[in-house]
Amino acid sequence: MPARLALLDSRPALSDLDGTTLEHWAETNGQPRYRARQLYSALHRRYVQSLDEVTELPVALRSALVQDYRVRTLETRVHLRSSDRSEKVLFGLADGQTVETVLIRGRNAGGTRRNTVCVSSQVGCPAGCTFCATGLSGFGRNLTGSEIADQVIYFAHQLALEGDRVTNVVYMGMGEPLLNVGAVSASVERLTDAKGINLGRRSITISTVGIVPQLRRFSEWAGQTNLAVSLHAPNDELRSRLVPYNRHFPIADLIAAVRDYTDETRRRVSFEYVLLHGVNDSMEIGRGLVALLKPFGGYAHVNLIPWNPFRDGHFVRSEGPDADAFAGLLRAGGLRATIRYSRGLDISAACGQLRERRSG
Template sequence: MNNIFGWTKEALAASLKEQGVPRFRAEQIVRWMYQRGAVSLHAMDNLPKGLRTQLAERFSIMRPQVISRLHSADGATIKLLHEFADGQTAETVLMRHSYGNSVCISTQAGCRMGCAFCASTLHGLQRNLTAGEIAAQVIGIADFLRMEGARVDTIVVMGSGEPLENYDNVVAALRLLHEDYTIGLSYRGITLSTSGIVPGIERLSEEGIPISLSISLHAPTDELRSQIMPVNRMYPLAALLRAACSYAERTKRRVTYEYILIRDLNDGVREAEQLAALLRGQLASVNLIPINPVAERQLFRPSKAAVRRFQHVLEERHITATLRREMGTDIQAACGQLRNRLMEAGL
């Protein structure tokens, strides 16, 4: 039996045509799945009963199950742990901002990138998520928000996994979420974060979807970046910055460089000066993020004074630098933390 959750209207229409079912039925079915929360064809009461029975013998609608849900004390953040059909898990976070609702989604179960500061990579990569599994994270939250009269305004592809190592499924999910029969999300409301997979950045720049690109930089030199981000050994800074500049030029979208500040490792004045020199002249900004400590990593947050000093050095050198508003620290909202807790409990 085929699980059709994650199919486009066109793919479903082509399959229905083989059974002699008219195309307009595909429109009805996808809107039931993606806008009305249907998990069974039998619930679709504007389809003839005989057709529902016929299709239910061939198609299923399977969505991931929420097996853990944590709410921040201030009510602004909700973290969900989704379990997929094979038992793999991944996290999704809803963040309520003054300017709208944002959803942070995962693209892989686990991660193989090996970044020193990240919880997602502690148990390695289990597998890529499918386009349907990626899209389901957003659509499930859209269903929840709809009951409040609200909607998903933006998404950030910044959860567990390296999205450009699951390129086809990620782009398929983003295209699906853009369709008016799902949630009609503007491409300009999407930000994708990568650790620096240069071929993927180059491919994305030619995709024709004007999403914002965010690059996890975290160090201003190849030596330091290779120490904390093994991906730099394959795609060093010079190649990464060339790809980023090309992306900005082609898409006319400003690139954001994420920079996690780690005490006594990359948070000094020297590193700030090196970072400013590295990014001079680019259509880019820097998002500073004091590390959300991961117990297994023994890496610690810098002082508030050190964070302010780092930001000041950048701004003095005309580099736009913002300090990320932290949300959900009381519910382990950093990617991978809830999933790891579950795995280590042996559940």
């Protein structure tokens, strides 16, 4: 268990408090209850980041609040904007640790705007995937539900100022969400709260390397939330080298759990596959992938992600014709496959890179 750092800011965060607690605070401070409702609405429907924005509260009340509370669980350390309009923020937590969050702007097939926030669920990551900057940096601690939800709220606030909104959330930043199920589940509840940001569960995707016991209960606690599985190799020998957790939960167990999930829910699963040149992108390995996933029929979709280089990363990115040939082989084998080039390479937008860069 990692040692907990001393709190740099010991004030509780208002975003961490539910409506009942805020009403209790109002009563004990001689305020009418509707002040609590005003504050709750400002926090969760207007996504305020500062009490200066809550102008419906008297100035004296805001000053009193600021003595006792932070507004959010996160403070912005670095905010980078890419030439492709993706953005990345390094957030500081109350104990001085840092996490990264990315906003990816795009369009749906129909042309409507799609603003996806990629959140972290842990400080660092215990999974230790060998191609991942976060995995190589070790594990700090689990995030709380509010620390996860506040990453989304930060960008919801910014987009609201632009007349836009968050449309999707993916748990694909730092951390393995299924090793922090309590907080991840709490954050999903917060993000789907009808009195708050009110996202649909189907617009949220949780990605896992395959922590099989938690995966087997996924539909119980995640409901209609989408599932993505970080596969990266079709055989145990190679996958254990890339994703060390495979030694705990080998491919046969993982695939059996995902099959039971698709049989039960009739929902499609994304399989994430980082393309590493000369490691997992050969035609032979591609045929192995087809054999492994073909039984899923239309319930499997493979996302091929050319690897993003980082300092101390010892792989070569597979892209262009190599990536096209691999995708073509999967499609010829009957799988649905898409190549997803990462956005924001000029701002180190892939998982763990900004934090790594700031610490080096």
